[in-house]
Amino acid sequence: MLEEYGLQRVTLDLPFRLDHVNCFLTEGENGWTVLDAGLHNEQTVKRWKAELHGKNVTDIIVTHYHPDHFGYAGGLQAEHGAQVHMSEIDFNAALNAWDEPFLDELSNNYLLAGIPETEAEKMLHNTRKFVPIVTPYPKVDHFLKDGDIITIGKYEYKVIATPGHSDGLVTFYNSEKNMLLSTDHILPKITPNISYWFHGDPNPLARYLESLDNIKKLDADLVIPSHGDPFHGANDRIAEIMAHHDERLDQTLASIGRGNSVYEVRKKLFQKELTVHEMRFAVGETLAHLEYLRYKGECNRELSEGRYWYYL
Numbered sequence: 001m002l003e004e005y006g007l008q009r010v011t012l013d014l015p016f017r018l019d020h021v022n023c024f025l026t027e028g029e030n031g032w033t034v035l036d037a038g039l040h041n042e043q044t045v046k047r048w049k050a051e052l053h054g055k056n057v058t059d060i061i062v063t064h065y066h067p068d069h070f071g072y073a074g075g076l077q078a079e080h081g082a083q084v085h086m087s088e089i090d091f092n093a094a095l096n097a098w099d100e101p102f103l104d105e106l107s108n109n110y111l112l113a114g115i116p117e118t119e120a121e122k123m124l125h126n127t128r129k130f131v132p133i134v135t136p137y138p139k140v141d142h143f144l145k146d147g148d149i150i151t152i153g154k155y156e157y158k159v160i161a162t163p164g165h166s167d168g169l170v171t172f173y174n175s176e177k178n179m180l181l182s183t184d185h186i187l188p189k190i191t192p193n194i195s196y197w198f199h200g201d202p203n204p205l206a207r208y209l210e211s212l213d214n215i216k217k218l219d220a221d222l223v224i225p226s227h228g229d230p231f232h233g234a235n236d237r238i239a240e241i242m243a244h245h246d247e248r249l250d251q252t253l254a255s256i257g258r259g260n261s262v263y264e265v266r267k268k269l270f271q272k273e274l275t276v277h278e279m280r281f282a283v284g285e286t287l288a289h290l291e292y293l294r295y296k297g298e299c300n301r302e303l304s305e306g307r308y309w310y311y312l
Contacts, residue, residue, distance in 0.1 A: 164208025195284025
């Protein structure tokens, strides 16, 4: 089906519970374009060498700064001399997310969230392990902006800024075919992780819901995501995702009880056993929902005994 659009899907394995990421390869007039790059690890490097053998790669488009999309962009650029395109917001986020000053402060932020010190150290160590799989950083030649028109494969697409999953995530819409490259903004089977990572927009869930409303206006038919298979009916899926967050916000509010830390609310929302990596995401998502409620005036927060305390 994707051949009709001049798209070739390259699905890369990931060493997480979410075990894959869909990257894409397209041929233009002057050479090939790679859309997202995967992690910078041995497996990914070998896969791209095979996929790109004999191809002149001129451009690399990065949809957002998360490691499974951004990680090998710098390595691919060094290998092929290609130009890199991504949003300026997320390029700056990448430069910050694994920078030593931010990592030094992360332990303190975890303690403010009420995470036990031993567990907080494990989470910090897990974050530091990402540095080699997101470096070297690319040189970004062109910053993608909302409303830009770019060619991907056989068609032109409008760049649409859809903050939420990351502050600078972009999606791509083709009006002729009413088709959306949804990246990580809309996924078919799971809801994208919406987390506050102690940097960037302090209310990412509000931005995400606003972005869903923005995409809903398109009423896109075919949706091609970065995880999972293409599907039809963007608005049906948007309605499901919005309903999920409404339910999650109700659960979060109920979990605050007479007052709780981020960590204690997380334990009520995520009751299954989590890896250290998954714990980071669970804490970030819990914090995003708590902050959404706080900004709406539905709960309060104060600093008490070295941790943030949320209460009704």
